[in-house]
Amino acid sequence: MAAEEKQRYSAEELKEFEEIILKKLEETKSELNYLMATISKKNDSGTDDTSGNSKVLEDGADTAEKENLNQLAGRQQKFAQNLEKALMRIKNGTYGVCIETGKLISKDRLRLVPHTQHSIEAKLKQK
Secondary structure, eight states: OOSSOOOSOOHHHHHHHHHHHHHHHHHHHHHHHHHHHHHHHHHOOTTGGGGTHHHHHHHHHHHHHHHHHHHHHHHHHHHHHHHHHHHHHHHHTOTTBOTTTOSBOOHHHHHHSTTOOSOHHHHHHHO
């Protein structure tokens, strides 16, 4: 098989990637839940309404912070969706194959960016 290039990862190799993805997905969902809880606490003014003029100054900072939290939450949500799609590719046998070149994506790249669908060569050509 040395002369022939490998077309797919083995079931054992896919299992390793699946474990990496599941771990990242769990971490991502946990962080997303934290962000969502923080955002909903920001919507609850609590007793802050009693502070008078200083409240007006804090409103701008609160709004900016809430926007940042919403952006972070959006990125985490997209990352979770990409990880879930990667799990689907593992199940249907297309995981680890570059959608541009049709070649296997390196294991090192998949370990770092487990949801990628592009080899490093294809990614560099996009720039």
